[in-house]
Amino acid sequence: MTFKEYIKESEDFSTLAGKTARPWKTTKVYKTALNNVIKAGDKVLDYGSGPYQKVKPHVLELGAEYYPYDIHGNIGQLTPNNDVVMGSNVLNVAVYSDDPLTAYNNALDEMKSVLRPTGTLVVNMPSSGPKADWMNTAQLQKDLMKRFNNVQRIGEVFIASS
DSSP states (O other), X not given: OOHHHHHHHHOOHHHHHHHHSOOGGGOHHHHHHHHHHOOTTOEEEEETOTTTOTTHHHHHHTTOEEEEEETXXXXXXXXXXXXXXXXXXXXXXXXXXXXXXXXXXXXXXXHHHTEEEEEEEEEEOOSSSSOOTTOSHHHHHHHHHHHOSEEEEETTEEEEEO
């Protein structure tokens, strides 16, 4: 079953996205990671932003430019040369695709491909919610280390750069 088919069977995209959106104001680990990565003037792509774009106010508070992107919600466009690409609760939804492992790897590769050479990826693997058995922080760390020279873990959040 594809993610889009899952959405049609269960509920509309906005409702589903609202249920999986992170409570940014109370997610200290992710907020701390963003505070350590985003600088004024940075171009920040929120990969898998959903319709609510809950992190947007925080990114703007830090003085950065915010660009939402969500293929399933038909939101925004993939823009190249980002200083920061962030993907929260994005990789685990690959479980809804016909080939979760391929979808997961494609998402990681796509996020990396739109970073500047000196850019940083901030991504997580949630400890709860829908995901395949192999989807965990240890696997994500291994997969990031194949793609990036520097990988730092803060709880379920990873900060990766070349």
